[in-house]
Structures are given as C-alpha cells and as structure tokens.
Amino acid sequence: MIQEGFASPEDLRWKCRRCRVHLELAPVTVTYLDQEFSADLPRCPVCGLVLISEDLALGKMAEVEQILEDK
Amino acid sequence: MDQQSLRDLESRCIQEEPAPCRAACPLHVDARAFCGRVAAGDWPGAWQVLRRGMPLPAILGRICDAPCQASCKRDEAGGTIRIGALERACVQTPAPAPPRTMRLPARGGSVAVCGSGLSGLTAARDLALKGYAVELFEPGTVLGAPLLEAFDARRLPPAVVDDEIAALTPLLKAVHLGARLSQTETIEELGHHFDALYLDLAAVGTPTRDRHLWADDESSAMTRGILGGGDTPSPVLQAAQGRWAATTIDRRLQKVSITAGREGEGAGPTRLFVSLAQIEPSPPVAMADAAAGYTAAEAVAEAGRCIQCQCLECVKVCAYLERFGSYPRQYARQIYNNAAIVMGARQANRLINSCRLCGLCTEICPEDFPMADLCLQSRRDMVARGKMPPSAHEFALLDMQFSLGERFALARHAPGSNHSVHLFFPGCQLCASAPAQVAPVYSHLRRVLDAPVGLMLGCCGAPAHWAGREALYQEVRADWRLQWEAMGRPEVVLACATCLEMFRDHLPEVPARSLWHVWAQSPLPELAAPPPEAPLAIHDPCTTRHTPAVQDAVRHVLNRCHIPFEELELGRRRTECCGYGGLMQNANPQLAQEIVRRRAARSPSDYLAYCAVCRDNLAAVGKRTIHLLDLFFPSGEHPDPAGRPRPGWSRRRENRQRLRRDLLADLWRERSPDLTPHPDIHLHVAPAAAQRLETRRILIEDLQEVIHQAETSGQVLEHPDTGRLRASARIGHVTFWVEYAPAEEGGYTVFNAYSHRMEVAR
Ligand SMILES: [Zn+2]
Numbered sequence: 001m002i003q004e005g006f007a008s009p010e011d012l013r014w015k016c017r018r019c020r021v022h023l024e025l026a027p028v029t030v031t032y033l034d035q036e037f038s039a040d041l042p043r044c045p046v047c048g049l050v051l052i053s054e055d056l057a058l059g060k061m062a063e064v065e066q067i068l069e070d071k
Numbered sequence: 072m073d074q075q076s077l078r079d080l081e082s083r084c085i086q087e088e089p090a091p092c093r094a095a096c097p098l099h100v101d102a103r104a105f106c107g108r109v110a111a112g113d114w115p116g117a118w119q120v121l122r123r124g125m126p127l128p129a130i131l132g133r134i135c136d137a138p139c140q141a142s143c144k145r146d147e148a149g150g151t152i153r154i155g156a157l158e159r160a161c162v163q164t165p166a167p168a169p170p171r172t173m174r175l176p177a178r179g180g181s182v183a184v185c186g187s188g189l190s191g192l193t194a195a196r197d198l199a200l201k202g203y204a205v206e207l208f209e210p211g212t213v214l215g216a217p218l219l220e221a222f223d224a225r226r227l228p229p230a231v232v233d234d235e236i237a238a239l240t241p242l243l244k245a246v247h248l249g250a251r252l253s254q255t256e257t258i259e260e261l262g263h264h265f266d267a268l269y270l271d272l273a274a275v276g277t278p279t280r281d282r283h284l285w286a287d288d289e290s291s292a293m294t295r296g297i298l299g300g301g302d303t304p305s306p307v308l309q310a311a312q313g314r315w316a317a318t319t320i321d322r323r324l325q326k327v328s329i330t331a332g333r334e335g336e337g338a339g340p341t342r343l344f345v346s347l348a349q350i351e352p353s354p355p356v357a358m359a360d361a362a363a364g365y366t367a368a369e370a371v372a373e374a375g376r377c378i379q380c381q382c383l384e385c386v387k388v389c390a391y392l393e394r395f396g397s398y399p400r401q402y403a404r405q406i407y408n409n410a411a412i413v414m415g416a417r418q419a420n421r422l423i424n425s426c427r428l429c430g431l432c433t434e435i436c437p438e439d440f441p442m443a444d445l446c447l448q449s450r451r452d453m454v455a456r457g458k459m460p461p462s463a464h465e466f467a468l469l470d471m472q473f474s475l476g477e478r479f480a481l482a483r484h485a486p487g488s489n490h491s492v493h494l495f496f497p498g499c500q501l502c503a504s505a506p507a508q509v510a511p512v513y514s515h516l517r518r519v520l521d522a523p524v525g526l527m528l529g530c531c532g533a534p535a536h537w538a539g540r541e542a543l544y545q546e547v548r549a550d551w552r553l554q555w556e557a558m559g560r561p562e563v564v565l566a567c568a569t570c571l572e573m574f575r576d577h578l579p580e581v582p583a584r585s586l587w588h589v590w591a592q593s594p595l596p597e598l599a600a601p602p603p604e605a606p607l608a609i610h611d612p613c614t615t616r617h618t619p620a621v622q623d624a625v626r627h628v629l630n631r632c633h634i635p636f637e638e639l640e641l642g643r644r645r646t647e648c649c650g651y652g653g654l655m656q657n658a659n660p661q662l663a664q665e666i667v668r669r670r671a672a673r674s675p676s677d678y679l680a681y682c683a684v685c686r687d688n689l690a691a692v693g694k695r696t697i698h699l700l701d702l703f704f705p706s707g708e709h710p711d712p713a714g715r716p717r718p719g720w721s722r723r724r725e726n727r728q729r730l731r732r733d734l735l736a737d738l739w740r741e742r743s744p745d746l747t748p749h750p751d752i753h754l755h756v757a758p759a760a761a762q763r764l765e766t767r768r769i770l771i772e773d774l775q776e777v778i779h780q781a782e783t784s785g786q787v788l789e790h791p792d793t794g795r796l797r798a799s800a801r802i803g804h805v806t807f808w809v810e811y812a813p814a815e816e817g818g819y820t821v822f823n824a825y826s827h828r829m830e831v832a833r
Binding site: 017028052 | 416418796823829
C-alpha cells in the first residue's frame with residue numbers, strides 16, 4: 001500500500017544526532033491493526049532510527065489508517 | 072438490526088412516500104417529476120414521465136380529468152397546479168421516439184377484450200405486452216369509436232386516436248369490428264372460447280350490465296374469467312380500471328394470488344409531510360387562449376409553481392443529515408448494509424459516528440424517526456464486534472479518563488462537615504472551561520442550601536456512552552454510584568445539562584437537579600455588572616431538549632436579574648447541538664465546525680449559553696457568547712466575558728488539574744502533589760504550532776513526553792542547517808512527532824508537531 005519510497009530530498013538532510021550520519025532510504029516495516037506494510041523510508045543506517053515526515057504522516061499514512069479502520 | 076427492524080425503521084421515514092398528486096392519481100403518474108421536467112422546458116423528459124405512468128398518453132394526456140389537482144399542496148399557497156392543462160400542453164409537443172416496446176414472450180393464454188374505449192384499449196395493450204394472445208372486439212366501425220364519440224375533435228383529434236391505435240394493433244392477435252356484443256349469449260360464447268374476457272362497460276351494450284355475467288376487478292369471485300370495468304365518466308379511472316383488470320386476468324391465468332401486493336393500487340392517501348412554511352403564495356398562470364390551452368411558455372411558468380413536494384424536514388435543520396447527501400430512510404439502509412459487510416470498506420462508519428445524537432431530527436420528524444438511537448445502537452454493535460474505528464472517539468475517551476483520574480476526580484464533604492445532604496457536581500467541562508467559577512458557585516450553594524453541600528469532581532461518563540462503549544460506561548456509572556453512596560446518597564446539583572440527562576436516563580435512583588433550578592428558587596448571587604442593554608439570544612443546550620423545567624429555570628433567573636433576552640427560532644425543544652454531542656467533534660471535526668458556524672449565524676445578537684461546552688464551541692468560531700455564570704462570576708483575565716476565547720485542549724486539562732489542587736488547598740487546607748508528568752520540561756510553543764496542536768489534538772503533555780524520551784534516550788534527529796531537532800514517541804495508540812530546539816531562556820521551543828497511528832516495527 002505504501003511501497004513507493006516516501007522521502008523528499010529535504011527529509012534525507014536530517015541526521016541522526018547520536019550516530020552523526022545522514023538518513024538513508026531503507027525498507028522499513030510499519031504496522032497497523034494487525035496489518036504489515038513495507039516502505040522505503042529515511043532511516044539512520046547505523047542505529048535504525050526512522051523519520052516519518054509530516055507529509056507522510058498526514059497524507060498517505062492517514063489515508064491508509066482510515067482504510068484499515070473501515071475494513 | 073434484522074431485516075424486519077430495518078423495514079420498520081425505513082417505513083418511519085416518509086420522504087419516499089408519493090407526492091399528494093401522485094397518490095391521488097389512479098395510475099400513480101408522477102406529476103411532481105412531470106412538473107419538474109416541464110418547468111425545466113424539457114418536453115421530451117415530461118413525455119417520458121407520462122409514458123411511464125399512462126397507457127396511450129397521447130390520448131389520455133388530452134382528456135385526463137386530473138383528479139390529482141384536488142390534493143395539490145399548492146392549493147394552500149395560491150391555487151392548485153393545473154396539471155391536466157399541463158398534460159395537454161405536453162402531449163401537443165412532438166412525441167419523442169417511444170422506447171422499444173418490451174413485449175414478454177408468448178404465454179399461451181387467450182383473452183378477448185370487448186370494447187375499445189380507454190379501459191378496453193388499456194387492458195388489451197397491457198395483456199398483449201404480457202404475452203397473451205389478445206383479440207379485440209368492437210361493436211363500432213373503427214377502434215376507439217367510443218372515444219371519438221365522447222370527445223370533440225378539437226379536444227381529441229381523430230388522428231391522435233388513430234396513431235395510438237396504429238401502434239397498438241400490431242400487438243394484438245386479431246381485431247373484430249362491428250362485433251355484435253349486445254347479446255348475453257354472445258358474451259357467454261366468447262367466455263367459453265377464451266381463457267379470459269374483459270368487458271369495457273363504457274363501450275359495449277346493456278346486456279353486459281347483467282351482474283351475473285361478469286365480476287368486478289378485485290376478487291377471486293371472477294370464477295368465470297369474465298371481468299368488467301371502465302364504467303365511469305373519469306377517463307383516467309377508465310384507463311386505470313383497464314390496467315387493474317389486465318393485472319387480475321394475468322394473475323388468474325398464471326394461477327397466482329389475485330390480490331397479493333396490490334394494496335397500493337389506485338388513488339389513496341400519502342403520509343408525505345410537506346411544509347409550506349417557506350413557500351410564497353402565487354396564483355395559477357392564466358391562459359391567453361383558454362380554448363387552446365397553455366402555450367409552451369405558459370406551461371413552463373405554470374409548472375414552475377410546483378413546489379416539488381418533499382418532506383426533508385430533518386435535513387433542513389441538520390447539516391449532518393444534509394452533508395451525507397440523503398435522508399434517514401436511505402441512511403438506515405446504508406447503516407444496515409454497513410453492519411452486514413464481511414469484506415471491503417464500511418462506508419457508513421463516518422455517517423454513524425458523525426451524528427450528534429442530539430435528537431433534533433426526531434423532534435422535527437412527523438413520524439419521530441429515531442436517527443440518534445439508530446446511530447448509537449450501531450456504535451454499540453461496532454464496538455461489540457471490534458469494528459469501531461479506533462481513532463473515532465479515542466481523544467474524547469482519554470479526556471474522560473483524565474477527568475476520572477487522580478489529577479481531577481475528587482469527592483469531599485463540605486469543609487468542616489462530616490456528611491452531605493446535597494452534592495455539587497460541576498461536571499468536567501465547566502471545570503475545564505472556567506475553573507475560577509467553580510469555587511464561588513460552590514460557596515453560594517452552601518449559603519443558600521440549608522444543609523451541608525459536598526463537592527464531587529469527575530465525569531458523568533457521557534463520552535463513553537456516546538462512543539457506544541457500553542461496558543466502559545457501566546463501569547464509570549458504577550464507580551460514580553459507589554462514591555455517591557459513600558457520600559451518604561446526597562441530592563445532586565448539576566451545572567451541566569449533559570450530566571443531568573445522563574443521570575436522569577441511567578441513574579434514576581439518584582435525586583438530581585440542575586444548578587439553575589436551585590438558583591431559580593434561591594437568593595441569587597449579585598450581578599457582577601449592570602445588565603447588558605441589548606438582549607442576549609438564549610442558546611439552550613441540546614441535552615435540555617426534554618427538560619423544559621431547566622430551560623424555564625434559566626429564563627426565570629434572567630428575569631429576576633432583569634437581563635434582557637430573546638428566543639432563537641430553533642430553541643427550546645428545537646434547539647441545535649453545538650457539535651459536542653455524540654462526540655461529533657471527535658469523529659468529524661470539520662463538520663462540527665460547520666455546524667457551530669451555522670448555529671452562530673442564527674442571530675446577530677450575543678448569545679447566552681448555560682453549558683460550558685456550548686459556550687466554548689460558539690466562542691471558538693468567533694460568536695460572542697456569554698455563559699450564564701459569567702454574569703455573576705466573570706473571569707478576571709477577560710473583562711469582556713462574551714469575547715472570552717475557548718481554552719485549548721491542554722489548557723482544559725491544566726484547568727481541571729489546577730482547580731482540584733486549589734480547591735483542596737483553599738477549602739480543605741490540604742496540600743496535594745503536582746501530578747503533571749514532566750512539569751520541569753518548559754515549552755514555548757510557536758504561535759503557528761499552537762493552532763496546529765489544537766486542530767491535531769496534541770497536548771502539551773504529549774510533547775513533553777516525546778522530548779523527555781528523546782532527551783533521555785538520545786534518539787533524536789537533527790537538521791544540519793537549522794539545528795532543529797525532531798523526535799517521536801509512542802503514547803497509547805499514537806506516535807507523536809515534535810520538531811523543537813532548546814530555547815535560550817531555558818526549556819524548548821516547539822515549532823511543529825504531528826502524529827500518526829501506524830507504528831514503525833522495531
Ligand atoms: Zn543513529
């Protein structure tokens with residue numbers, strides 16, 4: 001459902017403060033109501049910290065949440 | 072809900088009942104739709120409407136006696152629509168190409184139709200289309216002879232009759248002109264020869280009036296298969312009798328019930344309610360040439376007077392019912408289907424969860440359609456089956472938990488007293504909105520009531536009830552009751568109309584009355600300022616709809632203080648909910664916003680509310696609204712109480728929490744700990760972010776928790792250019808994100824926050 005990558009160039013400018021590296025797109029599993037999805041999201045290559053951008057959270061993600069809630 | 076209860080429910084919404092004109096027509100021609108087409112100048116469309124209801128429309132349209140007109144609602148506002156004249160105007164326009172006649176395959180039954188008046192022609196046509204071998208017998212020299220005799224050529228030109236008959240005859244097996252039908256024996260013989268026989272009594276001779284020979288179209292008494300009809304001066308009734316006879320003959324030949332499902336046949340009453348409240352009177356359009364009838368332009372104007380009878384009384388007053396584009400009968404079906412879905416999207420979830428449960432529609436409905444009951448019951452079903460969207464009510468339920476928790480809930484006998492005869496329960500929302508009013512109201516109550524008044528802070532459980540969370544509500548109710556018993560079962564005084572409604576409906580053993588009721592019978596506190604000069608428009612909370620005594624008490628208090636007031640048109644029993652009811656605000660915030668805007672626009676006067684949520688919701692859309700308590704105990708912070716802004720979500724929690732601590736300290740001399748989870752994390756919320764926190768329902772506490780976790784774990788993102796930080800934390804079922812930076816003056820500046828419910832797998 002959200003297989004496509006979700007990151008603007010701006011999202012990838014964020015750095016993991018602890019690991020001092022830039023985020024990179026990597027496959028991340030997200031879950032909701034017992035459903036699992038995989039999507040390429042900005043993620044710290046060292047510790048795995050993930051960024052969910054505002055656009056993704058309020059856009060596609062909210063849409064999918066709604067669909068799953070109404071299933 | 073089972074099929075039967077769905078049907079019972081559907082039948083209580085009368086919107087799909089026929090318009091009075093259609094109900095009064097023996098053929099149920101849809102005159103409302105017809106007028107609609109004519110008014111739009113759509114003559115082919117108007118033709119189609121006539122064709123759907125009328126056999127031989129070119130003929131009947133010219134001679135129809137329009138019994139519909141007698142029941143036209145327009146009669147009460149200028150004069151009935153001249154539907155008969157409009158029919159004539161229509162059928163004089165060129166007929167659009169007829170739809171291909173759908174003739175059923177031959178059914179192997181033979182029918183003789185005697186007489187080619189309107190009823191005979193109609194019966195012959197209908198039976199031929201049903202697949203029977205129909206032979207038409209006419210004593211005259213041409214088919215349609217009785218019609219040509221009865222109407223002059225100007226009203227019914229012979230060519231028109233010829234055309235309709237020319238279209239009909241190819242459907243018939245045979246036509247017999249000059250048939251000798253005046254002898255009983257002839258009829259008897261035909262009866263032996265055919266499987267069924269129809270006598271057009273307007274067209275055949277006297278012997279057929281021998282009632283031993285034929286039966287009325289109605290009964291299984293039609294033992295001999297001979298049926299008669301058309302013996303009436305009304306052309307449309309003649310046609311209808313021919314049509315009903317065809318149905319009877321068809322059923323007899325198919326050996327099925329003659330009568331089943333035919334209750335609605337013929338002219339009858341309708342339950343459709345039509346309000347003329349907004350209809351300006353207008354007289355019928357005159358004809359320039361009465362003999363020629365309406366010109367096309369005159370007809371369009373006359374049809375434009377049709378008020379297009381509908382009920383929709385509930386939809387007119389409820390933006391929610393309007394928003395979903397239909398009316399309760401359809402909603403009941405959608406809600407029923409929603410529950411039946413096994414796979415796929417439950418598209419009515421939002422419909423079910425957006426209702427305010429305020430009952431205005433039921434109050435307005437001529438048949439008391441119970442929309443609120445339907446939605447509430449559906450919510451309970453959804454919860455029971457685990458199908459309630461988790462996000463629908465969560466924020467409100469968490470807020471309820473807050474009110475029930477250690478940071479707000481409280482129960483104490485009055486200071487210095489060891490029992491309570493009365494108990495003041497201000498409710499959660501007054502404390503959230505205007506906490507400074509609670510202590511003075513409580514102190515006034517203790518002065519005017521002659522026995523000890525305890526105090527209880529908490530929540531009545533309405534959010535759980537509205538959310539359909541029955542088990543949770545029962546828990547809240549039981550806990551409340553235990554506390555009340557522990558207080559010695561005092562009489563309860565309530566500042567909130569919702570609490571009062573909840574107690575009345577679910578805790579009938581608890582004696583409870585409204586604060587306003589107590590005030591109405593007691594010395595009043597002093598007005599803080601001289602009465603306003605302009606009258607205040609009273610906004611009654613929807614939960615007082617069925618407690619006029621509370622509404623009266625408020626007016627009584629206003630009168631005693633000489634506060635001028637006026638009534639809103641939708642007030643008292645017909646008052647509108649502010650959008651809080653039924654948790655609409657949670658499930659559908661945009662719609663709730665629109666609804667409160669509408670309410671705010673009902674009068675230019677300042678409003679007077681006596682529910683804290685109503686006041687705040689109206690204030691939030693910029694409507695100047697004063698709470699009744701503001702007149703006596705204005706907030707020091709805002710000198711103009713009608714302009715006092717609505718406290719935001721975080722402030723509403725803070726207010727409750729602080730109120731509890733202040734009351735304990737001031738009245739009971741008890742020190743209590745500050746239970747805010749991270750009081751040491753000071754946040755400065757940028758103004759743009761503050762508005763977002765409100766619409767996104769994110770609390771300062773949530774932000775504090777995120778920052779606390781981030782700063783403890785070090786799991787933070789950093790922007791190399793701006794130096795801003797971004798972090799998230801899972802709180803309950805929601806992941807909150809905050810963009811922030813340490814502030815120079817200490818603490819943190821918050822630039823943005825958002826949330827999602829999906830969870831990143833670890
Ligand atoms: Zn890292």
